[in-house]
Amino acid sequence: MSALAPAVEPLTILIAEDSAADLLLLSTIVRRQGHQVLTATNGEEAVELFARERPQLVLMDAIMPVMDGLTAARWIKQLAGEELVPIIFLTSLRESAALAECLDAGGDDFLPKPYNQLILAAKINAMDRLRRLQATMLQQRDQIARHHDHLLHEQRVAKAVFDKVAHSGCINAAPNIRYLQSPYALFNGDLLLAAYTPSGDMHVLLGDFTGHGLPAAVGAMPLAEVFYGMTAKGYGLAQILREMNAKLKRILPVDMFCCATLLCLSTQRRVVEVWNGGMPEGYVHEVASGRRTPLQPRHLPLGVLSAEAFDDRTQVWPMALGDRVFLLSDGVLDTADANDQLFGVERLQQVLPPTVSPTGSSTTSSAPWRLFAVRRGTMSVWWKSSCNPGSRCVRPGCCMPTAARHARSIGR
Amino acid sequence: MSIESEVSLDGKKLTIAIKGRFDFSSHQTFRDAYERFYKVPESYVVDLKETTYMDSSALGMLLLLRDHAGGEESEVQVINTNPDVRKILAISNFDKLFDIN
Numbered sequence: 001m002s003a004l005a006p007a008v009e010p011l012t013i014l015i016a017e018d019s020a021a022d023l024l025l026l027s028t029i030v031r032r033q034g035h036q037v038l039t040a041t042n043g044e045e046a047v048e049l050f051a052r053e054r055p056q057l058v059l060m061d062a063i064m065p066v067m068d069g070l071t072a073a074r075w076i077k078q079l080a081g082e083e084l085v086p087i088i089f090l091t092s093l094r095e096s097a098a099l100a101e102c103l104d105a106g107g108d109d110f111l112p113k114p115y116n117q118l119i120l121a122a123k124i125n126a127m128d129r130l131r132r133l134q135a136t137m138l139q140q141r142d143q144i145a146r147h148h149d150h151l152l153h154e155q156r157v158a159k160a161v162f163d164k165v166a167h168s169g170c171i172n173a174a175p176n177i178r179y180l181q182s183p184y185a186l187f188n189g190d191l192l193l194a195a196y197t198p199s200g201d202m203h204v205l206l207g208d209f210t211g212h213g214l215p216a217a218v219g220a221m222p223l224a225e226v227f228y229g230m231t232a233k234g235y236g237l238a239q240i241l242r243e244m245n246a247k248l249k250r251i252l253p254v255d256m257f258c259c260a261t262l263l264c265l266s267t268q269r270r271v272v273e274v275w276n277g278g279m280p281e282g283y284v285h286e287v288a289s290g291r292r293t294p295l296q297p298r299h300l301p302l303g304v305l306s307a308e309a310f311d312d313r314t315q316v317w318p319m320a321l322g323d324r325v326f327l328l329s330d331g332v333l334d335t336a337d338a339n340d341q342l343f344g345v346e347r348l349q350q351v352l353p354p355t356v357s358p359t360g361s362s363t364t365s366s367a368p369w370r371l372f373a374v375r376r377g378t379m380s381v382w383w384k385s386s387c388n389p390g391s392r393c394v395r396p397g398c399c400m401p402t403a404a405r406h407a408r409s410i411g412r
Numbered sequence: 413m414s415i416e417s418e419v420s421l422d423g424k425k426l427t428i429a430i431k432g433r434f435d436f437s438s439h440q441t442f443r444d445a446y447e448r449f450y451k452v453p454e455s456y457v458v459d460l461k462e463t464t465y466m467d468s469s470a471l472g473m474l475l476l477l478r479d480h481a482g483g484e485e486s487e488v489q490v491i492n493t494n495p496d497v498r499k500i501l502a503i504s505n506f507d508k509l510f511d512i513n
Contacts, residue, residue, distance in 0.1 A: 278504040300506070
C-alpha cells in the first residue's frame with residue numbers, strides 16, 4: 001500500500017505542537033491522508049482534548065509550554081487505560097537519553113523533524129495496526145471472560161441439581177462412614193453413594209466416570225437414580241449392577257464408562273459383599289488378625305459390556321466388630337508430587353492402619369465397622385460410629401487419617 | 413504425542429502406533445488413524461511400544477476402535493505394553509476385550 005494512499009479506516013488524530021507553522025503543516029499532511037485532525041498548542045490542552053474527544057492516535061511535540069509533551073503523554077496513557085492509544089513524539093531531540101525519556105513516558109515511536117510525509121503516513125498505519133490488534137485482543141478477552149462466567153453459572157445450577165440426586169442417601173447421616181473428597185473441578189467424574197436396604201443392610205457405591213467435568217457428571221445422575229431406587233425396593237447387588245450396566249451401556253457414548261465398586265454390608269450376617277469393576281484395589285481390614293484382604297477389580301467397568309456378556313458375580317468376605325473396608329479411586333494413587341512421583345500403592349500401604357492390631361482403644365470402638373475411601377479427585381469413606389481421640393477419622397475438625405492427610409499434602 | 417498408522421501389504425491389517433502420551437488430547441488423531449481408510453481391514457493392532465502414559469480416556473478410545481472394528485466380532489490386538497500400561501489395562505479388565513501382549 002502506498003503511504004500516501006488514504007488509510008483503510010480514517011482515524012481521529014490529535015496533534016499537539018506549539019509552533020503554529022509546524023502545526024499547520026502536520027495538520028495538512030494528516031488530513032490529506034484521510035484522517036480527522038484535532039489540534040492543541042500545549043500539553044494541558046492536549047490532555048483536555050483527549051479526555052473530551054478520545055482520539056485514536058496522538059502526535060505530540062516533546063517540548064511545549066504550560067505542560068510538556070512527556071507529562072501530557074503520561075496523563076493520556078493513564079486516561080486511555082487498557083486501550084492502546086499510540087503516541088508518536090515529534091522531536092528535534094538527538095541525544096539518546098532524551099529520546100529514551102519519551103518512550104519511558106509512554107511514547108510508542110518518534111518522528112524526527114523535519115517531517116517526512118511518507119514516513120509519517122507509514123508510522124500512522126503501523127501504529128494503527130498495533131492499536132487494532134490490542135483492541136481485538138481486549139474484545140476477545142472480555143468475550144472469553146463472559147463465556148467463562150456463563151459456563152460457571154450453568155455448572156453451579158447443574159451442580160445443585162446433581163447434589164440433590166447424588167446425595168439423597170445416607171452418606172452424610174450414616175455414623176459409620178467417613179469419606180474425603182477433593183474434587184479436581186466443580187464437577188468431576190466421581191460418585192459416592194450409600195443407602196440402607198429395607199432389611200437394614202447398607203449399599204455403598206464408589207464410582208469413577210471416564211473424564212471429568214459436565215459430561216462425566218451427566219452419567220452419574222441416572223446411575224444414582226438406579227442405585228437409590230433399587231436399593232430402597234430391596235433388590236440385591238446383582239440386579240442393581242445389571243440395571244446400572246444396561247442403562248449406562250444404552251445412554252453413554254461408546255468411549256465413556258464408569259469404573260465402580262459396589263458393596264453390600266450386612267450387620268446381621270456380618271459379611272460384606274463386593275463387586276469391583278475397574279476400580280483400584282480396596283481393602284477389608286481385619287482388626288483381630290491385622291490382615292488386609294484386597295478387593296481386586298475382577299470385572300470390566302459399568303457401561304462397557306452387553307447384558308448377555310455382563311458378569312454380576314460378587315465376592316463375600318466376613319467382617320467382625322471393628323473391621324473396616326477401605327475404598328479409593330485412582331486419584332489417590334495418581335496424585336503426583338512436584339517431581340511427578342506418583343503416590344502409588346506402596347505408599348498407600350504404608351499409611352493405612354497397621355496390619356498388626358495395636359493394643360489400644362481404636363479396636364474397641366462401639367462401631368460395628370468402618371469403611372473409608374480416599375481420592376485425589378475425590379472421596380473417601382470410612383466406617384466407624386464414633387470418633388475417639390486415639391483413633392483416626394476424617395470428620396472435619398476432628399482427627400484425620402494419615403492416608404488422607406498425606407494424599408492431601410502431596411496434591412496441589 | 414504422535415500417532416502413525418500403517419496398513420499391511422495385503423491390506424488386511426492396520427497397525428496404529430502411539431508415541432508419547434496417550435490421553436484425551438489424542439482423541440481426534442487416534443480416530444483419524446483408523447477412520448481415514450475407506451477399505452476396512454480385517455484386524456487391528458495397537459502398538460504401545462513408545463507410549464509413556466495412558467489415562468482412562470485412552471481406554472475409551474480403545475473401545476471406540478473396538479466398536480469401529482465390529483464390536484464383539486472385532487479383532488483388536490494391543491501389543492508392546494510396558495508394565496505401567498499393563499497395570500492400567502489389568503485394573504480395568506480390558507484383557508477381557510482385547511488381545512493384549
